[in-house]
Amino acid sequence: MGLELIADPHSDQAGRLATLQSLDILDTEAEAEFDEVVALASRICETPISLISLVAEDRQWFKARVGMADPETGLDKSICAHAILEDGFFEVEDTRNDPRTVSNPLVAGEPNLRFYAGAPLVAEDGLPMGMLCVLDDKPRKLTELQRDTLRVLARQVMRQIELKQALKQQETLRAEMDHRVKNSLQTIASFVRLYARGVSDPAAKPALEAIQRRIDATGALHEELQNSVTGSVVNIQTFLSRVCSHLQAAAGGQVVIVQSCEAFHLSHDQASAIGMIVSEFAANSLKHGFPEGAAGEIAIAIEKTVDGHQLICRDNGLGSNGAALVAPPSRIGGLGQSLMQAAAAQLGGELETTLSAGGSYLKVAF
Template sequence: MPGMHAISTQRSDFQGLDMKAQVHPLQEARLAALHDYGILDSDFEDDFDAIVDLAAAICETEISVVNFIDAERQWFKAEVGLGVRETPLETSICSHAILESEFVEIEDTLQDSRMKDNPLCTSDPGLRFYAGALLKTPNGLPLGTLCVLDPNPRSLTDLQRKTLRVLARQVMALLETRRAFAMGEVFRREADHRIKNSLQSLMSFVRVQSRRIGTDTSAETVLSGVNARIQAMMKVHEQIYAEDGSGWVDLRDTVAPICDGLSQMAPGGIRLVTVLAAPRVQAKVAVAVGTFVSEFVTNSFKHAFPGRDSGEIRVEIAEDISEEGARILLRCSDDGVGLPPDASPSTGLGSNLMDLLASELGTEIVRDTTGPGVAVTLTFNSRGS
């Protein structure tokens, strides 16, 4: 918004004037804490904007600012009534305020020895009234202030002072939340990266063991299945690691490379066909779906086409949007021999794992064994269980 006051942002405008506050006695620790929050030079955010709007309205002032005192500037995370993002420390009232205790109120800046020659206060209209609640870290280091300013000398009521203090604590709560989220994303990405590396190492180990077992067909089958499962999980984490850090991923971008990898392992004459919509889902949903698809396809490779040199496996993802909300449908099917008449559809390690994955998605498997082949369907939402 355009500023209500002509605020100079040029340090050269104040050369020769002795108005700059003393350096804070814990300046090094204070600046380290400020930079650790990662707030400087960030974009406007609605939550901070709402606080300065509320502070100005309740305190009945033209100007309100959330500001942070850096080494050579004061920077505004949110402001109403100024129209600038930073100013030099030479004329900063708040750089004096952070040397005080919890709250600073100057009823008339021209009657204050620190401000009486400050051109921001002596100009017409100048900043004649100031009140600021300090923004302090949990261990008491002042980062800046939530302040209100006005061109007319005045004083706040007890309620206005209390409100300014409460809103300052809210600013710090927002800072802590931002930092916790940012650190959580760093840890999440590091965890995904380490998981991917671990899966790569495990897959290499399985390949070595596969070469050593020679003619033991049953062991070779088990290791082949394990290898496929690891490869699928690695693809999932590869996609998640490359995402934007929001915790949401494109399900098609996750499942498609898994299916590509499985296609390369298909027995001769067996085709893997995919028809994939691209809903956005939580990362945990993508992991569960990717593993489910890998399990079904691997089982079909092993059991659906005995003695056959052709066949088709399909993996389909669709999104159904209705008044009740968006639902995602996953259907995996093959045109193989199907299950024996006396077989339970939910027996075996693979089926148990698939049931567990369905539970993680907050749903149950709908099995169709009427033929030809086998089909399973899951219906779930983007957040899972």
């Protein structure tokens, strides 16, 4: 039967392997969109085997496969390694009559492959990464329609691989951007804190505190976005925990801030709105509900409802009993109320507030 034949390296083997490595596709988990392609190719070409085969330096690895148990083989068993050396579609009607395939162990022995046809997976730089191929255990010939179908499917497979890599790179850049923004905000927050300690102006101090709250909430949002899988949604449970942690640090030890929220995801815009409302409510409670270091509790909860969710903020401070102690509304306080109303609108809900002898209460259903 002769010696086993391993295909020669591609004429630009170094460049080809570098491109294949940059695609970050080798040894990844199975994905439905690729599994569907090989299932369709096998069905249309009426073959028991179909593969998305990527030819690496010393092996061929199957991103998706039908009719082949092994996830990869050595190059001594790779017909695809020969196929990528050809220009365009590659078809061997009888593998036992072709010197490139006759000594292949999968041809000479089990599963006795007798037919191979494949369309190349060509990257944007024009180099072949592998093949979308179909195989059979008897000699045969594809129709022109079947060949065209494999060509189209191969192009779609390659575009899908490149798209996934582009999205990964975008996510990496986004995570780095969120990381840098978060660090920058933390630096700014430190300067604001230092400056606020030396300020005694009764108008400036609330303004600096308001700036501090908004910086902390935005920093918490970017920290959560940095850790997000998609970068477009935020885990509200961990985000709320971060926001409340910053607020607790500002509150000191007399007032305890507790939070309750199950894990679910919202867009970063919705998360930002929630952070704004929670921060402003807590600031208002600390200022008016617990004057002169009074002890108490601020509770923040996001609950699931039949129609969606609701944000509930409450405290057990002075409430309506402290109305006589409250100074006339300041521009800072008025801005905070306006921001909360705008944030509620951004969530698609309306702000409901109540002041009673038992404390203050806020709800936004969204």
